[in-house]
Amino acid sequence: MADEWQDPYDFAVEVAKIAGKIIRRAAEEEIKVNTKSCTVDLVTATDVRVEKIIIGAIKEKFGEDTHCFIGEESAAAKGPSVLTDKPTWIIDPVDGTTNFVHGFPFVAVSIAFAVNKELEFGVVYSCFEDKLYKARKGKGAYCDDEKIEVSDIKDIHKSVVISEFGTNRNVDVVTEICATMKRILLIPVHGIRGTGTAATNMCMVACGAVEAFFEIGIHCWDVAAGAVIVQEAGGVLLDVDGGPFDLMSRRMMSANNRTIADRVIKEIKIFPAERDDGK
Numbered sequence: 001m002a003d004e005w006q007d008p009y010d011f012a013v014e015v016a017k018i019a020g021k022i023i024r025r026a027a028e029e030e031i032k033v034n035t036k037s038c039t040v041d042l043v044t045a046t047d048v049r050v051e052k053i054i055i056g057a058i059k060e061k062f063g064e065d066t067h068c069f070i071g072e073e074s075a076a077a078k079g080p081s082v083l084t085d086k087p088t089w090i091i092d093p094v095d096g097t098t099n100f101v102h103g104f105p106f107v108a109v110s111i112a113f114a115v116n117k118e119l120e121f122g123v124v125y126s127c128f129e130d131k132l133y134k135a136r137k138g139k140g141a142y143c144d145d146e147k148i149e150v151s152d153i154k155d156i157h158k159s160v161v162i163s164e165f166g167t168n169r170n171v172d173v174v175t176e177i178c179a180t181m182k183r184i185l186l187i188p189v190h191g192i193r194g195t196g197t198a199a200t201n202m203c204m205v206a207c208g209a210v211e212a213f214f215e216i217g218i219h220c221w222d223v224a225a226g227a228v229i230v231q232e233a234g235g236v237l238l239d240v241d242g243g244p245f246d247l248m249s250r251r252m253m254s255a256n257n258r259t260i261a262d263r264v265i266k267e268i269k270i271f272p273a274e275r276d277d278g279k
């Protein structure tokens, strides 16, 4: 049988690179910043423009009506992001918008593709580093065409863990996040890091630079592409309570193996986050 999704996969790589070039160029000009859910949840004219360009290019290539889209910047206008069985593109045009605004050089274009509610491939282009991460279900994960694998560390004391503070400034949530970070530091681990973009963080797990990345409050478009990349690199993808990963739950734990994941999970205090699909 012909490989049905190879063409969309190749196209996603192409489009991600084009989008990244636009983002790099936009960073040299004046950046117009607005806010979304709160004063620290930023969006720029580039986020909106790049999403339109990506979706426009996909529609032109594959037809207006055959594919569905869940995009960070068009999501609010559409209401809850419900994943159906139809071929669906899940897009974050600028993952790491705060980084982009401040010139902190970790900004990624994240494009994932799901069919029958299963992720088929993911592409993450870290556009200032000029690194392209990609993976197709069952076919391995790559960075710039070189195969990548998670680290083989099982001893938590020899691990580096990534987490982020996110954009929720509710005092109880911030307190819980800080307390969780403190507990993980005191295990002790070698260090806690964060690039400010979930998509890039997941690629750091996938290429073995860190052992785990978890976050509560991320959205499906932040982690959909990274989810395929981590798993295809040999890693595990879970809920922050150790149960199965749910793309719409806004909770995600990715790790090089189950031993590391379970040890970090022990220290996570879970706080509520409204689901992406409104369920």
Ligand SMILES: O=P(O)(O)O[C@H]1[C@H](O)[C@@H](O)[C@H](O)[C@H](O)[C@@H]1O
Pocket: 072, 092, 094, 095, 096, 097, 098, 164, 165, 166, 167, 196, 197, 198, 199, 215, 217, 218, 222
């Ligand atoms: O809004 P963008 O697309 O930049 O994405 C988010 C990041 O991906 C999170 O890890 C991160 O913690 C932040 O919540 C950030 O907003």
Ligand SMILES: [Mg+2]
Pocket: 072, 092, 094, 095, 096, 198, 221, 222
């Ligand atoms: Mg994002």
